[in-house]
Amino acid sequence: MRIAVASGKGGTGKTTVAVALTLASQEPAVYADCDVEEPNGSIFLRPEVDRVEKVLVEVPEIDESKCNACGDCARFCQFNALVSFNTPPLVFSDLCHSCGGCELVCPTGAISWKKVPVGEISFGTSNGGRISVIQGKLDVGGSLAPPVIRQVKAQLTDDVFTVVDSPPGTSCPVIESLGEADYVLLVTEATPFGLHDLKLAVETVRELGTPFSVVINRFDEGDSGVEDYCASEKIHIMVRIPHRREMAEAYSRGGNLFDAIPEMLDVFRNIPVTIEKGVEV
Amino acid sequence: MKEIVIISGKGGTGKTSITGCFAALAENAVLADCDVDAADLHMLLAPQVMETTDFISGHQAVIREDDCTACGICMEKCKFNAINLTEEGKCRVDPYSCEGCMVCVQVCPVNAIDFPDSLCGEWYFSHTRFGPMVHAKLGIGQENSGKLVSTVRREAAAKAKELEKDLVIVDGPPGIGCPVIASITGASLLVVVTEPTISGKHDMKRVLELAKHFSIPALVIVNKWDINPEMTQEIEKDTVAGGAHPVGRIPYDRSFTVAQINGRTLVEEKTGQAVENITTIWEKIWQTIK
Numbered sequence: 001m002r003i004a005v006a007s008g009k010g011g012t013g014k015t016t017v018a019v020a021l022t023l024a025s026q027e028p029a030v031y032a033d034c035d036v037e038e039p040n041g042s043i044f045l046r047p048e049v050d051r052v053e054k055v056l057v058e059v060p061e062i063d064e065s066k067c068n069a070c071g072d073c074a075r076f077c078q079f080n081a082l083v084s085f086n087t088p089p090l091v092f093s094d095l096c097h098s099c100g101g102c103e104l105v106c107p108t109g110a111i112s113w114k115k116v117p118v119g120e121i122s123f124g125t126s127n128g129g130r131i132s133v134i135q136g137k138l139d140v141g142g143s144l145a146p147p148v149i150r151q152v153k154a155q156l157t158d159d160v161f162t163v164v165d166s167p168p169g170t171s172c173p174v175i176e177s178l179g180e181a182d183y184v185l186l187v188t189e190a191t192p193f194g195l196h197d198l199k200l201a202v203e204t205v206r207e208l209g210t211p212f213s214v215v216i217n218r219f220d221e222g223d224s225g226v227e228d229y230c231a232s233e234k235i236h237i238m239v240r241i242p243h244r245r246e247m248a249e250a251y252s253r254g255g256n257l258f259d260a261i262p263e264m265l266d267v268f269r270n271i272p273v274t275i276e277k278g279v280e281v
Numbered sequence: 282m283k284e285i286v287i288i289s290g291k292g293g294t295g296k297t298s299i300t301g302c303f304a305a306l307a308e309n310a311v312l313a314d315c316d317v318d319a320a321d322l323h324m325l326l327a328p329q330v331m332e333t334t335d336f337i338s339g340h341q342a343v344i345r346e347d348d349c350t351a352c353g354i355c356m357e358k359c360k361f362n363a364i365n366l367t368e369e370g371k372c373r374v375d376p377y378s379c380e381g382c383m384v385c386v387q388v389c390p391v392n393a394i395d396f397p398d399s400l401c402g403e404w405y406f407s408h409t410r411f412g413p414m415v416h417a418k419l420g421i422g423q424e425n426s427g428k429l430v431s432t433v434r435r436e437a438a439a440k441a442k443e444l445e446k447d448l449v450i451v452d453g454p455p456g457i458g459c460p461v462i463a464s465i466t467g468a469s470l471l472v473v474v475t476e477p478t479i480s481g482k483h484d485m486k487r488v489l490e491l492a493k494h495f496s497i498p499a500l501v502i503v504n505k506w507d508i509n510p511e512m513t514q515e516i517e518k519d520t521v522a523g524g525a526h527p528v529g530r531i532p533y534d535r536s537f538t539v540a541q542i543n544g545r546t547l548v549e550e551k552t553g554q555a556v557e558n559i560t561t562i563w564e565k566i567w568q569t570i571k
Contacts, residue, residue: 010455011293037456040480099382140490143459169318175422197319252478252509
């Protein structure tokens, strides 16, 4: 089973929930960190990393001896990654989506591909080898998270319990992370910001058609807006996590949910069981 | 005209609540919300929308199934696996996977693929009790959040010029990727709001590297500093090591949540240590930039 943990708003406890879900599992499990701009799962799982792979994307390389400076490639590129002023084109790799269009339209065969790094993926294990941790990390200054996320997802298989920590928001990196998940847990907090961003996240998951439910973190700290919304939309609330200052302090030092609130362990063990039984929206 | 961008790397550090306070304290500013895929600043500032503009950016491939011969060339050439065969044996584009590159349009032997403009969201010009505001909403799962961010910044700068405002205050998105880069390039000053947690520290370091990469001066605020005073000190050391300056601390204060529930900024809600600190921090920021 693959469960993606997501949230519209950042800082609601998405990583805390994803880590807890992985730790609570009594079988071998995979933790896949797809929050590649700011991957934080390893802070709490402390894996022993055994290898790191570069994430490479292909960008065009111009053979100036073959280029006739027609500019067709620059006119075709939808991302403005090639610019030509009646000259061989300049390539702006950061903007390139590696679609292959420029090579397709080049009349003289002057375009080939070179690989450039945009991030890395690390592979490690934690909890005596029971948990595999796969972490994607975007290079600082790199702008395209989706290729890094795609490469993390390419490592995943269907035969092991897998938790995907998704990026916040609702745009392309989130969609990329949620794809192929069997179930989505949307983490929110009981505040107006939490509610507003939860609604966006619900819209996103409903568009994708993946079954989902909600985890309310610090449910007793704010107002009842999230509860009321879930009731009126008939959205199942899987877990309510209480607000405890101990949790904030444990989190600040890299501690996990069960260090601060041990009674949550049984609740989290039960989540995959509940999902298997088919609690849907 | 100066432009201050407030970012955080990590989400949930209090970036938007603090931006709201700065909006209340600034005297002659235009406000801009560049956190376009989960915008929350409007919930504190209650903007009255004066103008709404469609945000059209890029294109979307659409296959006319009546004309498609299902030859499969488009599927083979698409690098994003965005084209699938339907049960009726036709090719169909999955709009969430399509990046609008036009390769399929180019290779289709029977010209069966249209390439219409893509409506990716909308942006607004509004009035708030603290002055004019430009904000936006990105469509669900849309590409081009970076371009929408650039649009919001450009329009906010244009309004500042037109209305003779000397400052634009930008609430930036979380992370370090495309929308963040679009939010900060060319800005006068970054204000990074972090929290004293290992994640907050880790994410702040990446944000400061980004600031350095683009040569933008940065100031760092540690919010909820009293949750872990030792970590706060470490973060302030890392701030200096990262080429930025600590500009102040704000204590953990539940009133931020209460203010949010009441749809107000903290400086309007109450007085106290947090408000005093925020006011002092704002004065320092203003001194730095003016």
